Amino acid sequence: MTTTAPETRKRTRRGGVMSSTGLYIATSVAALFFLVPFYLLVRNALSTDPEITGENWKFFPTHIQWGNITEPFDDPTVDFGQSMWNSLVVGILHTVGTLLVCSLAGYALARIPYRHANKIFYGVLVTLMVPTAVTFVPSFVLVSSLGWVDSYRGLIIPGLFSGFTCFLFRQYFLGFPKELEEAARVDGLGYWGAYWRVVVPNSLNFFAAIATITFINGWNAFLWPLVIGQDPSAWTVQVALSSYMTNQTVNYHLIFMATAISILPLLFVFLFLQRWLVQGIAQTGIKG
Amino acid sequence: MSTTTTRGLASPAPAEVTKPRPRRGLRGSRTFNFWLFISPFLLGLIVFVYIPIIWSAYLSFFEARFTVTPSDFVGLDNYRDIFSDTQFTGSLVTFTVFAAFIVPTTWAVSLGLALLVNRLRFMRAFYRSVFFLPTACSYVAASLIWKMSLFNGVRFGLANTVIGWFGVDNIAWLANPDPPWYWLVIITARLWLQSGFYMILFLAALQNIPQELYEAAAIDGAKPGWQTFRYITLPQLRATSTAVVLLLLVAAYQAFDEFFNLLSKTTWGRPPLVDLYYTALGQDQNYGKGSAGAMVLTVLICVVTLFQGKIMGFGRGDESR
Numbered sequence: 001m002t003t004t005a006p007e008t009r010k011r012t013r014r015g016g017v018m019s020s021t022g023l024y025i026a027t028s029v030a031a032l033f034f035l036v037p038f039y040l041l042v043r044n045a046l047s048t049d050p051e052i053t054g055e056n057w058k059f060f061p062t063h064i065q066w067g068n069i070t071e072p073f074d075d076p077t078v079d080f081g082q083s084m085w086n087s088l089v090v091g092i093l094h095t096v097g098t099l100l101v102c103s104l105a106g107y108a109l110a111r112i113p114y115r116h117a118n119k120i121f122y123g124v125l126v127t128l129m130v131p132t133a134v135t136f137v138p139s140f141v142l143v144s145s146l147g148w149v150d151s152y153r154g155l156i157i158p159g160l161f162s163g164f165t166c167f168l169f170r171q172y173f174l175g176f177p178k179e180l181e182e183a184a185r186v187d188g189l190g191y192w193g194a195y196w197r198v199v200v201p202n203s204l205n206f207f208a209a210i211a212t213i214t215f216i217n218g219w220n221a222f223l224w225p226l227v228i229g230q231d232p233s234a235w236t237v238q239v240a241l242s243s244y245m246t247n248q249t250v251n252y253h254l255i256f257m258a259t260a261i262s263i264l265p266l267l268f269v270f271l272f273l274q275r276w277l278v279q280g281i282a283q284t285g286i287k288g
Numbered sequence: 289m290s291t292t293t294t295r296g297l298a299s300p301a302p303a304e305v306t307k308p309r310p311r312r313g314l315r316g317s318r319t320f321n322f323w324l325f326i327s328p329f330l331l332g333l334i335v336f337v338y339i340p341i342i343w344s345a346y347l348s349f350f351e352a353r354f355t356v357t358p359s360d361f362v363g364l365d366n367y368r369d370i371f372s373d374t375q376f377t378g379s380l381v382t383f384t385v386f387a388a389f390i391v392p393t394t395w396a397v398s399l400g401l402a403l404l405v406n407r408l409r410f411m412r413a414f415y416r417s418v419f420f421l422p423t424a425c426s427y428v429a430a431s432l433i434w435k436m437s438l439f440n441g442v443r444f445g446l447a448n449t450v451i452g453w454f455g456v457d458n459i460a461w462l463a464n465p466d467p468p469w470y471w472l473v474i475i476t477a478r479l480w481l482q483s484g485f486y487m488i489l490f491l492a493a494l495q496n497i498p499q500e501l502y503e504a505a506a507i508d509g510a511k512p513g514w515q516t517f518r519y520i521t522l523p524q525l526r527a528t529s530t531a532v533v534l535l536l537l538v539a540a541y542q543a544f545d546e547f548f549n550l551l552s553k554t555t556w557g558r559p560p561l562v563d564l565y566y567t568a569l570g571q572d573q574n575y576g577k578g579s580a581g582a583m584v585l586t587v588l589i590c591v592v593t594l595f596q597g598k599i600m601g602f603g604r605g606d607e608s609r
Binding site: 020023024026027030031034035036037038040041044052053054055057100101102104105107108109112113114117120123124127128129130131132133134135136137138139140141142144145157158160161163166190191192195216219220222223226227238241242244245246250252255256259262263266267269270274278281282 | 318319321322324325326328329330332333335336337338339340341343344347356357401404405407408409415417418419420421422423424425426427428429430431432433434435436437438442444446449480484485488489492538541542544545548549552553561564565568569575578579581582585586589590593594
């Protein structure tokens with residue numbers, strides 16, 4: 001059985017040489033379309049303004065302007081360096097906080113028997129119906145009355161309590177092997193000890209997958225940081241990029257370079273953590 | 289204390305005692321542990337999710353400009369106000385048009401990409417990564433590339449350069465609502481950003497289709513290609529397809545970033561969240577009316593997600609602990 005399966009698979013997949021070539025041509029054309037925006041971004045980031053806006057379109061700039069790389073950081077109108085730093089702090093703390101809070105709650109709901117656990121679980125499920133983006137007005141009202149506008153607290157804390165992430169952790173822990181925990185219990189660990197010494201170390205793949213997705217979402221978030229970051233010193237990089245588009249003077253190569261730099265951390269995540277990312281999406285995108 | 293010891297002595301079966309109930313006092317108790325694990329999350333959920341919604345429901349019945357502790361009760365005036373506001377009702381129309389375009393196109397493109405990638409034998413990981421890469425981009429970054437370069441309204445935008453080769457005049461893609469070319473800009477941007485994500489979901493589903501089905505079909509004389517796609521692949525993907533459509537719908541409902549950045553300050557093409565942003569946080573700071581709008585949107589999205597829950601079976605089938 002196991003030996004025949006790959007063979008039949010090969011046979012059904014193997015079209016003629018023609019159809020296989022056609023397949024690769026079609027896929028490559030589609031891939032080109034997907035790469036064009038990245039090409040434009042890199043090309044423009046390393047060009048001079050006349051080369052971006054001029055009549056004579058060249059595939060690549062005649063002289064690659066490596067000096068452009070530092071320009072966003074020296075720009076007096078928008079403090080790009082500060083905004084990158086804000087994004088980094090917010091992205092990391094958002095990820096760590098969400099994982100901590102939601103995994104503990106998910107574990108309780110999945111594994112600690114308690115009379116009212118089901119009622120509480122329904123209380124969490126109800127929040128899945130209302131995406132936080134839709135309630136940004138009331139959330140802003142609350143956060144501003146706490147005096148958290150323009151602060152890391154305001155940017156990070158309201159986003160930590162994701163019903164969906166808690167739900168995912170609960171589903172995951174429901175499938176976690178009971179034997180491992182029982183062994184920990186025999187060794188005299190309580191729930192807390194077993195969680196940190198046995199459950200978490202054996203779930204690192206799942207944690208990594210959720211962390212990757214949470215970080216990407218945190219880094220790319222725009223609406224909430226826009227609402228909270230009233231003062232430029234509290235802007236995240238997304239808000240800073242957005243401000244470039246409404247500025248009076250448009251400095252093309254600087255804007256494109258800033259955008260390219262803003263994507264770099266995530267490109268890093270993609271190149272080195274793609275395994276977890278894909279796994280995370282397959283797990284989080286759909287339940288059931 | 290004494291009662292338990294006597295009962296322990298009287299009981300003949302020591303197995304009862306090994307049930308780990310109160311053996312180690314408070315720290316060993318399940319109730320204590322349950323609350324220890326869940327209270328940080330639950331507190332946050334109440335403060336940052338439940339309270340804002342309730343507060344907002346309250347505000348929606350008050351005249352509240354520049355204040356969040358209003359005293360002027362106005363009944364349903366804010367709701368009357370928001371429904372007679374053509375900007376708000378127009379935003380619901382905008383959302384409907386947007387969803388009608390973006391949901392089917394993303395569904396088709398991501399399924400198409402998944403089918404292509406799934407059939408590749410060499411360089412599959414490479415092509416998958418290429419299609420997946422735009423997921424790393426933020427909506428803001430994509431808006432910037434689309435607005436400043438790809439669909440720049442002046443001659444040097446790539447789209448205008450390309451149509452220039454065919455002798456077509458420059459098009460002001462975003463600056464002019466008639467004809468509404470801005471839809472092309474918005475749809476292509478979102479298509480680029482999210483197709484790869486849904487492709488991953490379709491790929492996972494495609495790989496779960498039992499190969500035997502195709503073998504059986506081949507024995508029955510089905511031609512590989514359209515026939516097997518129509519009668520095997522598509523029906524086998526039904527659960528994933530339904531989920532993808534509903535996820536896309538909810539995502540479209542929350543569209544904000546690209547509309548806000550591509551069409552800054554224009555009066556056309558405003559989806560609900562952008563309209564709400566300008567109502568509540570714009571010049572007026574009209575929290576009462578903004579809250580009423582948020583309530584309306586919340587009810588609408590609840591209806592959609594309840595429907596989604598029905599179909600996807602959220603929380604069902606896991607009572608078997």
